[in-house]
Amino acid sequence: MTTERHRCTNRPPVGTRHHPHASDDPTPDTWDVRPNGDRVCSHCTSMHPDDFAALALKACGDAAYGIEYTQFPWRLSVFQPGVDSDSEGAKRFHRWHAPANPRPDETANISLAIHLTRGRKIAAAKASFDA
């Protein structure tokens, strides 16, 4: 299932294509809806920024949700119940899909979610180490 069209901001700007398969279509991409309702960029598989903000809010109060840094500075990994593969829901958020003017409360939620996720992982690792 597909929703509104957009141009992934990881693509080169229209008129500057340097790759034979790069599109000059201003809206070549779609937000594809996964079975759990997540919208995912058809070009880069990033979660939709609004869905990412909603997941961050959930992760602040529910350990079943989480956001982590990855080895790639442009990518955050997300996890949520019932999503083990890309075909089930979003697994990542790419920074080029971040809004130009993010809402301060959403930015705070994302930072807190990352902090809490890291703390939960450390606590779980410590508990298993002490067991």
Ligand SMILES: [Zn+2]
């Ligand atoms: Zn994208």
